[in-house]
Amino acid sequence: MSAQKVGKVTKKELQAPDEFQESMGKVVNFFRLYGGWVGAGAGLIIVAIVGGVLLSRMNTSHAVDRSTALLKALAPLAASTEQPADAEAGKKAAEDEAGRARKVLADLDKFLADNAKSELSGLAMLSKGAALMKAGDAAAAATAWKAFVDANPTSPFVWLAWESIGVAADQAGRRADAEVAFGELTKVEPALAKSYGFLHLGDMYNPTAKAGAGDPVDRSKAAEFYQKGIEALSGDVERMPGPQLVARKVLEERLQSVR
Secondary structure, rough: OOOHHHHOOHHHHHHHHHHHHHHHHHHHHHHHHHHOOOOHHHHHHHHHHHHHHHHHHOOHHHHHHHHHHHHHHHHHHHOOOOOOHHHHHHHHHHHHHHHHHHHHHHHHHHHHOOOOOOHHHHHHHHHHHHHHHOOHHHHHHHHHHHHHHOOOOOOOHHHHHHHHHHHHHHHOOOHHHHHHHHHHHHOOHHHHHHHHHHHHHHHHOOOOOOOOOOOOOOOHHHHHHHHHHHOOOOOOOOHHHHHHHHHHHHHHHHHHHHO
C-alpha cells in the first residue's frame, strides 16, 4: 500500500508538500495498526515516508542533491532479508541488520552535519531513531526521537515520534519515560493516534501484557485507559474507517481481558 501511495503522487500533492506529509501520515497510521511501526517494518516505513515527502521537495538542484543524499543514506534500512531457516540463521540475519543500521547511522550523522538547517533535517532525525532501534539501541533511539519532537513540534509525524519514544523507552527499561511519551500521544490528533496512546498505557498495567517481572500491574487502571481509548474512537461503528474500527475492537478485547 505504501509503495502505491508513494508511486502515484499527484500534481496537487507535489505542489502542496504539507498536504502530502499529512497523506503520508495516514499511510503510517495504516502500517502502525496492521504491520507495526517500531517492529521489523520500521525501516521500510521510514523510507516510504521520506521518499514520498522528498518527491514534493525536488524543485531546485540543491533540493535534488540533498534528497538523493538522504535516500542513499537510508537505502540499507529498506534492505529485505529472507525469513531465517533456523535460530542460527536468525541470529546472523539480526547481526547483518544491525550492521546495516550502524552504516545508516554514520551516513545520517554526516547528512545532519552537512544539512543542519535543511528542511530535510527533521526527516533525517526521525530516520535516525529507526536506525538506532534496528541497531539494537532502544535508549538512544528514544533520545533521538525526543530530539526530533523538540526540533519539530508542528510536524505531522510528532504523534508517531511520541509513540516510538514510548515503545523504545519501555524496551530500554525506562518505564516512567514511556508513560510520559504515551501520555503525550493521548493529547494529539488524529483520534486513531490518540487511541494508540491509551492502548499502550493500558498495556503497561495489564497483567496479561506484563513484559518484566518487576512491572506493576493494575487491572482497574488498565481498564480505565482502554475505556478512554474506546471513547476516543466514538461514533457509528457501521461507518467507522477500517483502521479505527480495528483499533476499537482491539481496545474492547483488552478491556474485557482485565474485567
